Amino acid sequence: MQAFENVERTLATAGATWRDVIAVTSYHVPGSADFIGEVHNRVMAEQFRRRMGDRGTIWIEIGVPALGAPKMRVEIRVTAIIGRDD
Numbered sequence: 759m760q761a762f763e764n765v766e767r768t769l770a771t772a773g774a775t776w777r778d779v780i781a782v783t784s785y786h787v788p789g790s791a792d793f794i795g796e797v798h799n800r801v802m803a804e805q806f807r808r809r810m811g812d813r814g815t816i817w818i819e820i821g822v823p824a825l826g827a828p829k830m831r832v833e834i835r836v837t838a839i840i841g842r843d844d
Contacts, residue, residue, distance in 0.1 A: 761834045762805045769838060776809040778838040781816040785833040788821045798832065 761784075769775055784802060789795035802819070825833050 759801070759805060761832045762809065765834050765836055766809070769836070772838070772840065774838045774840045777813065778840055779810070779815055779836045780839055781818075781837040782806075783818045783820065783835045785820050785822045785825060785835075787823070787825060787831045794819060794821050802832075 766776065769778065786794045786798050789797070799819075802817075806815075806817070825831070
C-alpha cells in the first residue's frame with residue numbers, strides 16, 4: 759500500500775488526484791517464478807476501488823525479478839491528465 763501512498767503524494771504535488779489517472783502500470787516481484795499471485799492482485803484491486811471508486815482505468819501488471827530497493831515488492835507508474843472534463 760505504500761506504493762499507492764507514494765503515487766497519491768506525487769499526484770497531489772502535480773495538482774492531480776486518482777480521478778485524473780487514465781492508465782496504470784504496476785511492476786511486481788512475483789511470489790513464485792511464474793505467477794504474480796492472488797495477494798498482489800487482490801490488494802491492487804482493493805486499492806483501486808478505494809481510491810478511484812467505480813471509475814476504471816487501463817491497468818497493465820508486469821512481473822519483474824527485482825525492483826529498485828531490495829524490500830520493494832510493487833512499483834506503480836501512472837499517467838494522469840489534469841484539467842480535462844470527464
